[in-house]
Amino acid sequence: MMLRLVKNKVAPAAALVGMIAGGLTISHAAGSYDFDYEMKYPHWHFEGPFGTYDRAAMQRGYQIYREVCAACHGLEHVSFRHLGDKGGPYYDENYPDPNSNPYVKAFAADWLIQDIDSETGDTIERQGTPADKFPPIYPNDAAAAGSNGGAIPPDLSVMVSARGGGADYLYNLLIAYDEPKPEKMVISPGTYFNPVMDGGAIAMAAPLIDDIVEYADGTPATVDQMAADVTEFLAWTADPKMEARKNTGLMTMIYLTILAVLMWFSYRRVWRNVEH
Amino acid sequence: MSGHASTYEPKYAAGRWLDKRLPIVRMGADFMTYPSPRNLNYWYTFGGILTLCLVAQIITGVILAMHYVPHIDYAFESVQRIRRDVPFGWLLQPMHAVGASMFFFAVYIHMFRGLYYGSYKAPREMIWILGCMIYLVMMATAFLGYTLPWGQMSFWGATVITGFFGAVPVVGESLQQWLLGGFSVNNATLNRFFALHYLLPFVIAAFVGLHVWALHHAGQNNPVGIEPKTKKDTLSFHPYYTVKDGFAVVLFLLIFAFFIFYQPDALGHSDNYIQADPLKTPTHIVPEWYFLPFYAILRAVPDKLMGILLMLGAIAVLFVLPWLDTSRVRSMRFRPVARMFFFIFIFACFILGLCGAKSPDDMAFTVGERVVNGESRLIGLNFVWLSRIGTFLYFSYFLILPILGLIEKPTERPDSITKSVLGDKHPKPAVSG
Numbered sequence A: 001m002m003l004r005l006v007k008n009k010v011a012p013a014a015a016l017v018g019m020i021a022g023g024l025t026i027s028h029a030a031g032s033y034d035f036d037y038e039m040k041y042p043h044w045h046f047e048g049p050f051g052t053y054d055r056a057a058m059q060r061g062y063q064i065y066r067e068v069c070a071a072c073h074g075l076e077h078v079s080f081r082h083l084g085d086k087g088g089p090y091y092d093e094n095y096p097d098p099n100s101n102p103y104v105k106a107f108a109a110d111w112l113i114q115d116i117d118s119e120t121g122d123t124i125e126r127q128g129t130p131a132d133k134f135p136p137i138y139p140n141d142a143a144a145a146g147s148n149g150g151a152i153p154p155d156l157s158v159m160v161s162a163r164g165g166g167a168d169y170l171y172n173l174l175i176a177y178d179e180p181k182p183e184k185m186v187i188s189p190g191t192y193f194n195p196v197m198d199g200g201a202i203a204m205a206a207p208l209i210d211d212i213v214e215y216a217d218g219t220p221a222t223v224d225q226m227a228a229d230v231t232e233f234l235a236w237t238a239d240p241k242m243e244a245r246k247n248t249g250l251m252t253m254i255y256l257t258i259l260a261v262l263m264w265f266s267y268r269r270v271w272r273n274v275e276h
Numbered sequence B: 001m002s003g004h005a006s007t008y009e010p011k012y013a014a015g016r017w018l019d020k021r022l023p024i025v026r027m028g029a030d031f032m033t034y035p036s037p038r039n040l041n042y043w044y045t046f047g048g049i050l051t052l053c054l055v056a057q058i059i060t061g062v063i064l065a066m067h068y069v070p071h072i073d074y075a076f077e078s079v080q081r082i083r084r085d086v087p088f089g090w091l092l093q094p095m096h097a098v099g100a101s102m103f104f105f106a107v108y109i110h111m112f113r114g115l116y117y118g119s120y121k122a123p124r125e126m127i128w129i130l131g132c133m134i135y136l137v138m139m140a141t142a143f144l145g146y147t148l149p150w151g152q153m154s155f156w157g158a159t160v161i162t163g164f165f166g167a168v169p170v171v172g173e174s175l176q177q178w179l180l181g182g183f184s185v186n187n188a189t190l191n192r193f194f195a196l197h198y199l200l201p202f203v204i205a206a207f208v209g210l211h212v213w214a215l216h217h218a219g220q221n222n223p224v225g226i227e228p229k230t231k232k233d234t235l236s237f238h239p240y241y242t243v244k245d246g247f248a249v250v251l252f253l254l255i256f257a258f259f260i261f262y263q264p265d266a267l268g269h270s271d272n273y274i275q276a277d278p279l280k281t282p283t284h285i286v287p288e289w290y291f292l293p294f295y296a297i298l299r300a301v302p303d304k305l306m307g308i309l310l311m312l313g314a315i316a317v318l319f320v321l322p323w324l325d326t327s328r329v330r331s332m333r334f335r336p337v338a339r340m341f342f343f344i345f346i347f348a349c350f351i352l353g354l355c356g357a358k359s360p361d362d363m364a365f366t367v368g369e370r371v372v373n374g375e376s377r378l379i380g381l382n383f384v385w386l387s388r389i390g391t392f393l394y395f396s397y398f399l400i401l402p403i404l405g406l407i408e409k410p411t412e413r414p415d416s417i418t419k420s421v422l423g424d425k426h427p428k429p430a431v432s433g
């Protein structure tokens, strides 16, 4: 009753005010589709002031990147040695220098790197070393677009930071392919419906299907599991110094808090005889 | 408080020798014993905080410049390398990026403080004008610096801002090309932006020197806006204000550290993690938060040149404020009507900031919906119109102040700073004008 009254009396009045203030009625065409997709927000191990990366998840995530995403996506800002850095997926206390970490060496050797033979000057391919960066997947943008129906697969190094939704965005993007498409929506050839992508259509076919990889640690490779794992890995590639930063942050906050208390008491003492 | 008598006495022969030839130690000593009003509150600690910000930006910036590569093909990559491979680069890079935001946060409080306590009035016009100069150069520095990481927002922000110059009648186009070193934002642009971004902080430092010189010549204002009359009204800068500023600085650093360590990206835009692509315009080009109010004023009018003039006017009007405010009462504490308009002004700044962040055609609020030709349309106020209201409120403050000073009746003011502190309760007839 009360509510109806408010609606009847106030809404037109407010509309009038709005119209006078605005000078006119503003129209807003409600043309875009509303997808019913409900974003999922899993708990990330790296969330919060004390969060760290889940090492096992990152290692599985690296496997997904290597066996699935690396068919199309590069990781240009990351070097193999980073995998063995403190805070990285394969950090080992016994190998403080990641260049001698056997996992890192083995992973690097698993990739072919374009190089120049220093004797002949010929272009050669050699095994990667920990000092190498992850190699580009395509020789140039034209080749990348040509192989993907015109769309260039973006580099994934900082992808988690490059989208407003961060890790949640990436995770949901990977699991949302099964959602039903709104009936009226037309998807052009070479693109796929994905409600998480801006506009609802993406040029990347669903990269993950159940059991597309066999996890080294025996974890069942469901789409959900793989999406979460590769997200954990890519969260690390985007922000590899997060753990060092949070550790230093904690010490800094404690130090500054103590300093603040001391400063407060100094202030009280200096000003004790001055009314102010 | 000009001409405060020097109390420095060199203790050693070497000190006396130097003092005769270059009285630099005396200058420092006089600085430390400078008589400051005894009633300065925490709003007055932001000058010291700003000095710290400037020093921090210069130190972190110089180190970053040793590793940064000002080339369109390598700039983005070099920032990533700083964050990944340069020792403590992961700390210095966010310190500098977050530092810029903290600097603006502090300067806005510092400026609002000046507005509230009437610190711009005689005899402090030069302090204020130098402050406005600093603010102007700060904005230029921040804009140039934001271009350097060569992300999408860097590139497109630079494109939009340099585009303003193209709107200048007659010479606009050639001016724009001269600034860019080409027809669009390109490698030459990035190089000169880097050179200037390195230069301008030292220009700011020079202006800060003048700002503080003028401050020490005219003397500091204070929350009641009454000049110190006796020795009892002032305190030596050290230790009273060094310790008070020090406490405030530590609190400020706590906020600063929180952002650096726990929310390093919160004040930035995620699009700047995408390397600049001249062929792909982002859906929304937004400047850094501290430019948003001006961005909203710019977009409030349909004509580009008008928008630019309004935006420049919004800054220029600050320079002439000392002559716009006709009231002889400084502090808003004793100007209830002006105080109300002051808060409306702050409110307008926030509203404009909000508008700057939103797409102009989006709705600020809706009051209903109606169907026109089978299409549903929302009724309400969109952000263009909200930014027009905000712009109107912003400028009206400067139009009202000259009139208000003549007609407003201020409340009664204490006789002296000391009395205001100790509580002088004797009723005195209010002195107007």
Ligand code: HEM
Binding pocket: B043, B044, B045, B046, B047, B048, B050, B051, B054, B107, B110, B111, B114, B117, B119, B120, B124, B127, B128, B130, B131, B132, B133, B134, B135, B204, B208, B211, B212, B215, B219, B220, B221, B222
């Ligand atoms: C790099 C930026 C700046 C630095 C380092 C700086 C530094 C200072 C310092 C140390 C003081 C004395 C302490 C205080 O009152 O807080 C001061 C006072 C003042 N500043 Fe600034 N300032 C800066 C920018 C500005 C700007 C942008 C404005 C205004 C447009 C401004 C206006 C004033 C005024 C009016 C005073 C005198 C305050 C009073 O006596 O009540 N300053 N500044």
